[in-house]
Amino acid sequence: MKNAVILLSCLMLVAGQAFYMAGSANSNLRSSNNLLALAQPIAIGIPKCPLAVEQQDGLAEQESQYIKGVTTYAHTFGDYEINWLANNSVIIGPESGNDFIDLESGNVLLNPEQDIVVSTREGKLYIGSETTAFVCECGNTVVVFDLVQSKPNQIFVVVGKDRVIMKPGQMLVLTKENINDFEKLEVTCHTVAYRNVRPLNLDNSVVNAFIANFSIPSALVIIQPLNRLIISKNKEDKLLLEKLMKSAALLGDLRLPKQTRNTVALSAEQN
Numbered sequence: 001m002k003n004a005v006i007l008l009s010c011l012m013l014v015a016g017q018a019f020y021m022a023g024s025a026n027s028n029l030r031s032s033n034n035l036l037a038l039a040q041p042i043a044i045g046i047p048k049c050p051l052a053v054e055q056q057d058g059l060a061e062q063e064s065q066y067i068k069g070v071t072t073y074a075h076t077f078g079d080y081e082i083n084w085l086a087n088n089s090v091i092i093g094p095e096s097g098n099d100f101i102d103l104e105s106g107n108v109l110l111n112p113e114q115d116i117v118v119s120t121r122e123g124k125l126y127i128g129s130e131t132t133a134f135v136c137e138c139g140n141t142v143v144v145f146d147l148v149q150s151k152p153n154q155i156f157v158v159v160g161k162d163r164v165i166m167k168p169g170q171m172l173v174l175t176k177e178n179i180n181d182f183e184k185l186e187v188t189c190h191t192v193a194y195r196n197v198r199p200l201n202l203d204n205s206v207v208n209a210f211i212a213n214f215s216i217p218s219a220l221v222i223i224q225p226l227n228r229l230i231i232s233k234n235k236e237d238k239l240l241l242e243k244l245m246k247s248a249a250l251l252g253d254l255r256l257p258k259q260t261r262n263t264v265a266l267s268a269e270q271n
Helices: 002-020 031-038 079-087 216-222 224-229 235-250
Strands: 053-055 065-067 070-072 100-110 116-119 124-127 132-137 141-148 155-159 162-165 170-175 194-200 208-214
Touching: 065 224, 070 079, 070 224, 100 224, 124 132, 132 235, 141 155, 141 216, 141 235, 155 170, 208 216, 216 224, 216 235, 224 235
Parallel strands: 070 100, 100 116
Antiparallel strands: 053 065, 100 132, 116 124, 124 155, 132 141, 141 170, 155 162, 170 208, 194 208
16 A cells, blocks of 8 residues: 555656646746655755745756645644744744644644634634645745645635635735735745636735645645655555545646646646
8 A cells, every 4th residue: 555655646746747847937846856855855954934945955957946844733732732833943923722823934734633723914724624734924925725625615714804715726825015926926936836826806905815726746746744745654644645646636637738838738727
């Protein structure tokens, strides 16, 4: 079973990269070095901004980039969990406790068994039980990667009077930067392969929002805590990896792309 999961992971990573890459201006990935992530965990220095990425020594020419972060399966957040997160560069505020996180900064892969609420500077994130989301908070920008849902509408974000309901395979960016062009955002949210970016019209004069589809296989390569799942012997990690494989398959990440001049399009577009 273990070998089958690893083999399936390899196949999905290769196919997923082909799915989103190839002439797309939206992807900064390089397939030759991304596959190195299968061999060993990524070890990189802590970036200035938690969502920032940096190049691996000796691989600068290939522009191999990774997003650092940690994984938690907790759904209650007491002193132990708060201190553990702080030791891993994830800072949560003093109001955190029980099923509520006041996320001030850092990158964290959340896999709660029960519903939790994550408060950020830009909006509140509601994450249902048995779901998986990777959340990156940089102070004035938060990026949410919806990876797994056990049923519809389990992950959504509230910004003022607006509610944004997410689907697996969607990336949501909320920012206080006065920018209407996704590509010009200072925070690096472009490393994982993505497409179909569109702005959201929120009833809010402070927060701008963008939503896009992203490749789960690409995220498994680029996002450090996801990458570590591939070789982890932890039972929870193995189960999570299987869920991610199923989620990617349901999204059609294994289908071959039809390339165009500026982007990668599917033979049947997903909404």
